[in-house]
Amino acid sequence: MTTQTVLPVEPNTLQSISAGNGEPAWLTESRVGGLRLAAELELPKLEKTKLERWDLSHFGAFRSGQPARSQELPAQVASLVDLKEDSNLLVQHNSSVVYTRLSADLAAKGVIFTDLETAVREHGDLVKTYLHTAVKPEENRLTALHAALWNGGVFLYVPKNVEVEIPLQSIFLIDDPSASFAPHVLIVAESNSRVTYVDNYISGSYESKIVHNGAAEVFVKAGAKVQFATVHHLNEQTTDLIHRRAVIDNDGSIEWIVGEMNAGDSVSETLSILKGNGSLSDAKVIAVGSGSQKLNYTTKAIHFGKSSDSQMITRAVMREQATAIINGITKIEKGATKANGEQTEKVLMLSPKARGDANPILLIDEDDVTAGHAASVGQxxxxxxxxxxxxxxxxxxxxxxxxxxxxxxxxxxxxxxxxxxxxxxxxxxxxxx
Incomplete structure (x- = not known):
């Protein structure tokens, strides 16, 4: 079944804008393909949340041309960072990245930390290998639209055996709801590397509605370790939708640390695909809901590798009339022997009108595994x-x-x-x- 969708931009216009921005033909084709998919696909089916009832028509305008980088931090950003000689920072303001900084030491080691649009031009073959392969355009209307309309974003590449001791930080600021705001984060950590990445989504004050439709893809190669911390605190006029995915090879590990602090309605999925033997995932998520917010947060691990391990902790506090659907999903595929998956979801309600629903789900297709879950909702x-x-x-x-x-x-x-x-x-x- 297909649905009729009013697209935020026409395919011919998107093609012209992409070509006018100097994007390679493969990316233009990818964008236009995503837009055409969006006209055919349905919204994602979420547990106890009907996205078709949400107002998801405010994606902002996808514009041609990018302003020159000022290399000056916006006022709202300056208070959030402590710039030092060895600081590593990227700032996106609305549709464009306006500031990037990578220490000379890391650059000398082959680390790449730049906006994704620049990476497409300067490291095209590397980006093409990974872009949209974890969060696939054909999954649903939102992933298709994101593939078509992403802007700014981050590309972080850590070469083999390089250990990055200082966190690399990105700040995504939206204060113009007429502009599209859809950063894409792409991280590749080669074998036996180590890196910590931190990002922060913030918004100014505005009265018009806007939808943030974002994605993050993380590729953790054999023996690599990635720590990914993110805090979202967008205002009540902003609907926040994001897919986070990690693909982990043999003996690699991902640690997710997620703070869902938005004032508007929000949906997120944080998924680890434990492809390799001995791969690890540790996900910690907190959320605080207030007012009449509608929240749906899913943390998920899919085990393919033998002796793979996933841990999930989600804790949500709801006040006033806020409602939250908290999903924890552990899927252990056939052949993932000795895998272990543990999850805990807890919701604390501070008001008799607040609502919380914790849904622990175990899907086990292999006998020789261990798995467990715990869930609680209460005052x-x-x-x-x-x-x-x-x-x-x-x-x-x-x-x-x-x-x-x-x-x-x-x-x-x-x-x-x-x-x-x-x-x-x-x-x-x-x-x-």
Missing amino acids: VNQEQIYYLMSRGITREQAERLIIYGFLAPVVSDIPLEQLQEQLQGLVERKLGQ
Whole structure:
């Protein structure tokens, strides 16, 4: 079955814009192909969330030409970074990357850290090998539209045996809802390399609606280790939709640290494909919902490799009339012997009108494995409140301590101190404390 879709741009126009921007023919073809797919495909089918009822028509204008980089940080970004001689930073402002910085030391080791549009021109064969192979355009209407309309973005390449000690950071800022905002993050960590990547999605103040339709693809080669931390705090006018995927080879590992702190409706999928033997995935996600937000967050691991291991922790706090669907999915394929998958989903509700739904799902096609899950949805534990109050702490302080303790396993793992402090502040603001 196909659906009639009003496209944000016509195929001929998109083709002209892509060619006018100097993009190679293969990328122009990829964009136009994605747009045509979007006209045929349906929206993703989500657990207990009907995306067809959401207003997903505000993608902004896909424009020709990119402004020259100013290499000056926007005011909203400057307070979030601590620039030093060895800093590594990329900033996207609306549709364009306006600032990039990579230390001379890392550049000398062969590390590439630039916007994806530049990488397409300067490292085309490398980008073409990986782009849209983990998040495929043909999956659904959103992935197809993203393949057609992505802009700015990040390309991070770490050569074999290179260990990057200092985190590389990206900041994605939207303050013009008339412009399309669809960064694509592409990371390739070659065998036995190590890297930490951190990004931060922020927005200015505006009254018009916009949809962020983003994607992140991470390729972890044999023995490589990647830590990927991300915080999303876009405003209530912004609908946030993102697919995150990692493909992990033999003895490689991915660690996801995700802070979902948006003020608007949000959908995310964080998926690890454990392709190799001995591959590892550790995913930690926190979310705080308020107002009348509708949230749907899925954390998923698919095991193909023998002795592969996945761990998932998702913790959500809901207040006022916010609703959250929290899905944890562990899929162990036939032949993935000795695989282990563990997951925990917990939802804490601070209001009688808030709603939370935790859905742990195990799909096991192999006998010789171990797997487990735990899920809970409930109010703040009154016994804990009374215990703390018996020690001279007020009820409000006691509730605050319990909530912070509930979220601490993720907040404390953020690899940049400034971002960790920012996330703590966002938690406090969203909880009205």
